[in-house]
Amino acid sequence: MRSVQIYRWQIPMDAGVVLRERRLKTRDGLFVYLQHDGREGWGEISPLPGFSHESLEDAEAALRAWCIAWRDGEEPLLPGVASVDFGISCALAELAGLLPDAANYRAAPLCTGDPDELFAVLAAMPGEKVAKIKVGLYEAVRDGMVANLLLEAIPDLRLRLDANRAWTPLKAQQFAKYVNPAYRDRIAFLEEPCKTRADSLAFARETGIAIAWDESLREDDFEFAAEPGVRAVVIKPMLTGSLAKVHEQVNAAHALGLTAVISSSIESSLGLTQLARIAAQYTPDTVPGLDTLNLMQAQLLRTWPGNALPCLGREALEPLL
Numbered sequence: 592m593r594s595v596q597i598y599r600w601q602i603p604m605d606a607g608v609v610l611r612e613r614r615l616k617t618r619d620g621l622f623v624y625l626q627h628d629g630r631e632g633w634g635e636i637s638p639l640p641g642f643s644h645e646s647l648e649d650a651e652a653a654l655r656a657w658c659i660a661w662r663d664g665e666e667p668l669l670p671g672v673a674s675v676d677f678g679i680s681c682a683l684a685e686l687a688g689l690l691p692d693a694a695n696y697r698a699a700p701l702c703t704g705d706p707d708e709l710f711a712v713l714a715a716m717p718g719e720k721v722a723k724i725k726v727g728l729y730e731a732v733r734d735g736m737v738a739n740l741l742l743e744a745i746p747d748l749r750l751r752l753d754a755n756r757a758w759t760p761l762k763a764q765q766f767a768k769y770v771n772p773a774y775r776d777r778i779a780f781l782e783e784p785c786k787t788r789a790d791s792l793a794f795a796r797e798t799g800i801a802i803a804w805d806e807s808l809r810e811d812d813f814e815f816a817a818e819p820g821v822r823a824v825v826i827k828p829m830l831t832g833s834l835a836k837v838h839e840q841v842n843a844a845h846a847l848g849l850t851a852v853i854s855s856s857i858e859s860s861l862g863l864t865q866l867a868r869i870a871a872q873y874t875p876d877t878v879p880g881l882d883t884l885n886l887m888q889a890q891l892l893r894t895w896p897g898n899a900l901p902c903l904g905r906e907a908l909e910p911l912l
């Protein structure tokens with residue numbers, strides 16, 4: 592006997608979370624819960640406003656149709672909507688025992704402003720020190736000085752930076768000018784420095800600072816290719832689609848010698864812990880980019896080890912079927 596439920600949820604965000612110039616006051620999403628022969632599987636469907644192509648309403652309609660067909664004994668195809676394909680394929684993988692519990696909870700700490708906060712976190716971090724800083728929000732010169740300061744102060748630190756295409760070639764150069772050339776290879780990568788891919792590639796060539804693609808992966812004309820200066824691709828499964836597609840992209844990156852970084856689309860703790868498991872399975876040698884739980888005010892159903900936020904149970908969810 593198969594049974595299925597869809598739950599809707601909403602989590603208040605921390606006050607200052609701004610995405611693509613919009614304040615994100617709440618994170619809204621769905622869970623799918625599948626049961627079959629005494630086994631169960633959960634999946635999260637939470638399109639990220641400003642990043643996902645689909646709205647939550649579109650996702651819900653596609654999810655409902657799939658769930659009803661599955662409950663009635665069919666083997667429906669995934670609907671082809673990224674967040675829905677991702678959530679359903681996670682639930683099916685849990686149901687089939689194909690998503691092992693082993694997880695990589697060593698997320699790279701994410702810092703949006705104050706480098707002092709990062710010092711404390713990094714001092715307490717065991718093993719390889721990797722952190723991610725958002726750049727492009729303030730003056731490029733300030734970003735360059737902060738990156739340089741951190742690399743100088745913490746000799747075993749490797750930095751990931753993310754400019755979200757904020758810079759013109761000139762601003763990108765202003766940033767680079769303040770990073771001592773001797774430290775530049777400890778910038779593991781700088782995600783999407785410029786508005787166009789061509790400008791980002793030129794920046795990497797001219798400065799010796801390695802870059803990574805993130806936004807580019809979701810563009811129709813993007814192809815995985817080994818290009819000088821490109822070191823990594825950032826894969827956000829909620830924006831990518833099924834687990835099979837995520838795995839395919841990871842394999843394509845690895846085949847070209849690129850690092851593949853599994854990264855958050857600001858999922859709830861349920862989705863984030865699944866991403867930590869996916870990262871352990873597909874990218875065991877890479878620290879994933881999953882340090883986004885503290886942007887929220889609560890966890891849902893499953894807890895991230897060591898996180899102090901309250902964890903809400905099933906009573907906080909609204910059943911839709």
Ligand SMILES: O=C(O)CCC(=O)C1=CC=C[C@@H](O)[C@@H]1C(=O)O
Nearest residue numbers: 723755854855856857880881882
């Ligand atoms: O990649 C990480 O380390 C954390 C996730 C992260 O930085 C992001 C998640 C979602 C939206 C973005 O603002 C941001 C990114 O641009 O990569």
Ligand SMILES: [Mg+2]
Nearest residue numbers: 753782805825
């Ligand atoms: Mg990014």
